[in-house]
Amino acid sequence: MSLAWGKVTGESRNGAVEKGAIRIDDVVKVYDPDGAAVLAVDHCTLEIQPGEICMIVGPSGCGKTTLLNAIAGFHSLTSGAIYLDDEMLCGPGKPTANPGPDRVVVFQNGALFPWKTILDNVSFGPVMQGRLDRKAANEKARQMMSDAGLSGTEDNYPGELSSGVRRRVEIVRALMNDPKVLLLDEPYRALDSLTKSVMHEALLEIYYKNRVTIFFITHDLEEAIFLGHRVVIMTTRPCKPKKILDVDIPHPRDYSVLTAPRFRELMEETIEAVHEEARKAFEAGEREG
């Protein structure tokens, strides 16, 4: 099984993306609360190409979020290293990466600042980094929101909008930072399946306009195959790649893909591996409970 970029990619992308390669190199993470060591990530190695949508699938609590937090710089590594392009984010001598606008996270339950209007939320990053003054940032924010079909919500507070709209705003807010990588941690988990399908197409539409590397965590296999260039199925705790699937369905994709025979074949190819891990996670949960 090759961990490198598969044959799929060349034909499905326009090849313009040069930055945003992630290399996860033999990463180990042990949580040690009260001396009871818990191995969350076990010698995980994975390479993600610039501009790739890499879907990480695994049961809840398998340790995939640990990996995302290490890339984002929210948690430390026990050993191993993570590189973004040629820069070591964290590794020997530097257990925790510095959080930065080149890797922006979109959180599971959303993290729009409730006390800021949508416009202020979206223009937050460039203003903080001093790249744009407030006026220019607002202008860019309005433009990007209009591209994403979000015009008219600028003066609302996040609490006034539906969770689907909030999630789209949050992705736009992340893209305002011109990141190399978007880190998405089950962003659509709380949405109903109809809203979810709209969100998937909206995400792809945004992605086709702004090619960045996407590291997308989910436990929804259908979502993973629909969106991803590759789907990495993780073992349950400790987390490491169990099976990697090249999704050879060309981009741009729309919802007709879901009923395509190839899509069903890919589902069949992977569902057993996912189910096996889910069962293990469930049984482990039973034991702990």
Added chain:
Amino acid sequence: MIRAARGPTLRRGIVSIAVFLVLWEIGSNSKAWLGFTIPLVGAIPAPSDVVVVWASLLHDGGYWQSCFLSVLRVLAGFFAAMIIGIPFGLALAINRTAYATWFPTFEVLRPIPPLAWVPASIIFWPTQELSITFVTFLGAFFTIVLNVIGGARSIDVRYFQAARSMGSSSFDIFRRIILPGVLPSIAVGAAVGMGITWNVVVAAEMISGGASQATGAGGGLGFFIWNSYVGGSYPQIVVGMISIGIAGYLSSELLRKLGQRITPWLRTH
């Protein structure tokens, strides 16, 4: 959220107060009207007597002086508690060393009822006025500090993570995440603290005997009530009590309005 009462809400409010007054009037006059005295209520001056006494007091400088003094003490104690309590609470919330150093002392002092401070306060503050204000301050201080600490602690860690990954400095995080994040708790703490200052100021005024014991005027509403009791003017007691009720209600309502203004994102539409 609370809005200005209109339509049915306003009508129900008026009906509620009117019914209360009528029952009270009947209760107070029960001996004359019903032939027997209703326990407890029968001993209270009737609202009609209270209104008459109140009307005469409206021309009395001493009554207004009492109201003014109590309001002044409440405001002084309350603002001192806000000015000292908010930064103190923030420091304890964001700095572990500060928390470890100060919180145990704070927690030992907190359960002491403000009124237990009255004698000590009279001893160590040079003037009567300062001792009453200090006790009033204590009433609001602990509530405000606890609310600020609790509010800052309950800010979702994702907001900090998001702000950091978008390039915020520590100062930016303090200013743009922590400060707005604790505003709702400050608003709640202020409203609750204001209620406590009214409880405390009146009791402190009763115990300390007022600023000018010779005339009975100038001692604040607490002393006004106590003095009326000693002088046997029962309707005046009720006037003092209702004055406090109205003042407390108005100040809480004002703070609620202010609180809504500084946290526009919590308004429901």
